[in-house]
Amino acid sequence: MKRLALIGLPNTGKSTVFNRLTGLSQRVGNWPGLTVELARAKVLLGGAMVEIVDLPGVNDLTGYSDDEAVVRDVLATTAFDGVILVLNAAQLDRQLPLAMQMLATGLPCVLVLNMADEAKRLAVDLDVGLLAARLKVPVVLVSARRMQGWPALMAELNRIGAGSGEARSARLDALPATGVALAEARSVLNGCWTLPAVLPPQISEKIDRWLMHPWLGLPLFVAIMALLFNTTYAIGTPLQDVLGSVLDWTRDHWLSAAVAPLPPILQSLVVDGVWQGVSTVLTFAPILFIFFVLMALVEDSGYLARAAYLTDALMAHLGLDGRGFVMQLMGFGCNVPAIMGTRVMRDRAQRLLSMMIIPFSLCSARLQVVVFFASALFPARLAPWVLTGMYVLSLLVAIGTAWLFKHRYVGNEAYLLEVPPYRLPSIRHLGVRALGEVRAFLELASTFILIGVLMVWLLTHIPAGHDRTLANALGDLLAPVLDPIGIRHELAVALLFGFVAKEILLGSLAVIYAVPETGLSSVLAHHLSWISGLSFLIFTLVYVPCVSAVSAIRRESRSLAFTSLTVGWSVLLAWVLCFLFYQSAIRLFAAG
Structure with a gap:
């Protein structure tokens, strides 16, 4: 060929x-x-x-x-x-x-x-x-x-x-x-x-007077990203509800009848294990599609290059440059290609520091967890701001980590940035990119999800004595670590398998609570307070992203010690942040 x-x-x-x-x-x-x-x-x-x-x-x-x-x-x-x-x-x-x-x-x-x-x-x-x-x-x-x-x-x-x-x-x-x-x-x-000696006036110059203004540029960037998140919710949530209803109808009118001849234990495995786990993840395809369309619009229009320019001075104080910020934004789609994208940096110290902070980006896999919890625990008017807050937190954690480790990884490479003119991507191009991202996400997640929900089902059904399952035993074992940060014991299993792939988290919860996607929201709202729910989201955001991201860091850094430092720091930081938030929140709101 x-x-x-x-x-x-x-x-x-x-x-x-x-x-x-x-x-x-x-x-x-x-x-x-x-x-x-x-x-x-x-x-x-x-x-x-x-x-x-x-x-x-x-x-x-x-x-x-x-x-x-x-x-x-x-x-x-x-x-x-x-x-x-x-x-x-x-x-x-x-x-x-x-x-x-x-x-x-x-x-x-x-x-x-x-x-x-x-x-x-x-x-x-x-x-x-x-x-x-x-x-x-x-x-x-x-x-x-x-x-x-x-x-x-x-x-x-x-x-x-x-x-x-x-x-x-x-x-x-x-x-x-x-x-x-x-x-x-x-x-x-x-x-x-x-090329003409005098170029004709460009609309890009007029737009940049506002979007690249030294004082207004960053606030406008935050406003644009907040608008992106709110639009994602406004369009994606109704589509998610429709898809969830279709999947529930399929389970009730087709799947249940198809597995009826099987023994009860196998029926539970198929319906309560595989179907509930996988269908819960599938319902987020519409929201992810809308998100990737809007992100592709922001990226391909040329605006992300300007965001790198606006943040270059800030990143310089953190031992990085505008490319580090661009890689951080790339991580919002998936941490793995963003980690690989650090190859554009010739200086090894800058590459390592960038690889350390990229996993804090709220990737698409963690996005679905945040979207679900925000919708389940908060009213519709507040849910988009919870999502915005998680993105802001991810950036703050990355900035803090870079500031803390910048003296350990000192880079000296100069950075030249070419700001392209504004371009309006075609609708077809945006759709193709978004479909490709969603398809790649589902293909990558499918194997992990299937294996993960099966293992979670086993943990929640294999007895461990005294009317307890292996999942209960695991929760009790981790209780001294999870209790101070307000994370319920049954969520320990979801966090454990979330290390394999964050796509498994929601599927695991559906299996743990033995409810379909449409019922999982009400169950979480019943079992979790908004404080414990936010603590769980903070931990999910900050702790180890997934096995694929860790493997990418190991491959790109060629250092087991650096990889171990990155993983250990993220887990420790996640626990400390959750401890500070949870303990402060329960005292503040209990006193109020």
């Missing part, structure tokens, strides 16, 4: 091109011979199946960052039939040097000049035919966001798919140095690419 490499600089729309080419068929996995995960997808081109491999964004093939080393290793050790090189058509004076290096590798190349709409708006003068003649490679001008120029790109890719060329690895011994590549690029661009 033929294989194409997709390469480009950061912020050139490379991911958008990849998503347009592959839809929802991409998969992420370890690349053979390397401890790195790359997105890959198989598509039909020219009547043949072709695998497209999305490599990390790089600025220079001769650079020293981890991402640049990964790209060189993959190109040198893997046979490719061609390269799709994505550049920003409005920034060729700075980006074409990468093309000069890429051509020196000897691999067939299709040069994709993306963001044609922005180049036109900036009045860029570009002669695509002359540029292609000088480079001696196909050059296609496209706007991946608007699908402009797509037929021409597909024609070039179909030609590669139908061709009979021999795949080969890249030659890296003759790569031109950055200065040489820049000189070559200027010579090639002379007469075929011109």
Whole structure:
């Protein structure tokens, strides 16, 4: 099967091109011979199946960052039939040097000049035919966001798919140095690419007067994120209720009848164990979808880069830079890719400090737990603010941890940030991204959830003497630790399996209390006060994220001692925060 490499600089729309080419068929996995995960997808081109491999964004093939080393290793050790090189058509004076290096590798190349709409708006003068003649490679001008120029790109890719060329690895011994590549690029661009001396006024500048204001910028950022959370609730909760009703109807009218011939113990296993655990998690798919749509809108619009700029001064006091804040925001989706994303930092100390604080981000798995508890224990007008508070707490805990450990992990790498213009992502692009995130979440969670709820069911049904189960025994064993922070004994099992994957928490609770998703809210409200419920949420937020995140930290840090420090610190911090909150709250409100 033929294989194409997709390469480009950061912020050139490379991911958008990849998503347009592959839809929802991409998969992420370890690349053979390397401890790195790359997105890959198989598509039909020219009547043949072709695998497209999305490599990390790089600025220079001769650079020293981890991402640049990964790209060189993959190109040198893997046979490719061609390269799709994505550049920003409005920034060729700075980006074409990468093309000069890429051509020196000897691999067939299709040069994709993306963001044609922005180049036109900036009045860029570009002669695509002359540029292609000088480079001696196909050059296609496209706007991946608007699908402009797509037929021409597909024609070039179909030609590669139908061709009979021999795949080969890249030659890296003759790569031109950055200065040489820049000189070559200027010579090639002379007469075929011109940027106006005076750029037309941009709407981005007008918006940034407010969103990047030195005093108003951060309050507006907090307001925008609060609006995002409230919108997630307002749209997602009704959809969640509808899906919950459908799943309950399926259980009552189909599943119960289907398992009726089975022995009672097996009926309980299927209905009270597997079905209740899995269906409880499934009901959060609508809320997660809305959340990821809105987060993709904030990210792809260019606003997150501005958030990094606004927070760079603050992060500098914590031994980090704006990239640390961006990685923290990425962790709101999933901690694992955010931890892997620290590879963009060349300084090891900054990488380690970033990896230590990223697990405090409220990831999508913990999000569903917060959403459920907030809905169960608080009125509708307060639930969104509980969610907002958890996000604020996650940032405060990360900031405090970074401040505490910044002298242990001192970094010295300079940080250069390019702020892109504002872009409005297409509705289709937002939907595809959100569907991909939800699907990846459910696929990752499905195995953990199934195994987890089965084990929880066993713990709650295997007797341990004196009308007690193993779950009761485990709760009693952990009572000296959990009682001071107000967490009930039966929740110990959920916390234990939450270390495997936070997706199991709600499924575990449904099994522990032997109720369906629609009844779990009322049961929690009956058994938990809002104080003990918040204490449970704080512990869930701060303590060890999941096995996958811990494994990612171990793999990326290459240090068992650092991984152990990260895990131990998070558990200790979670207990201390819960102790302070719970003991203070019960005294304050009991006195009131």
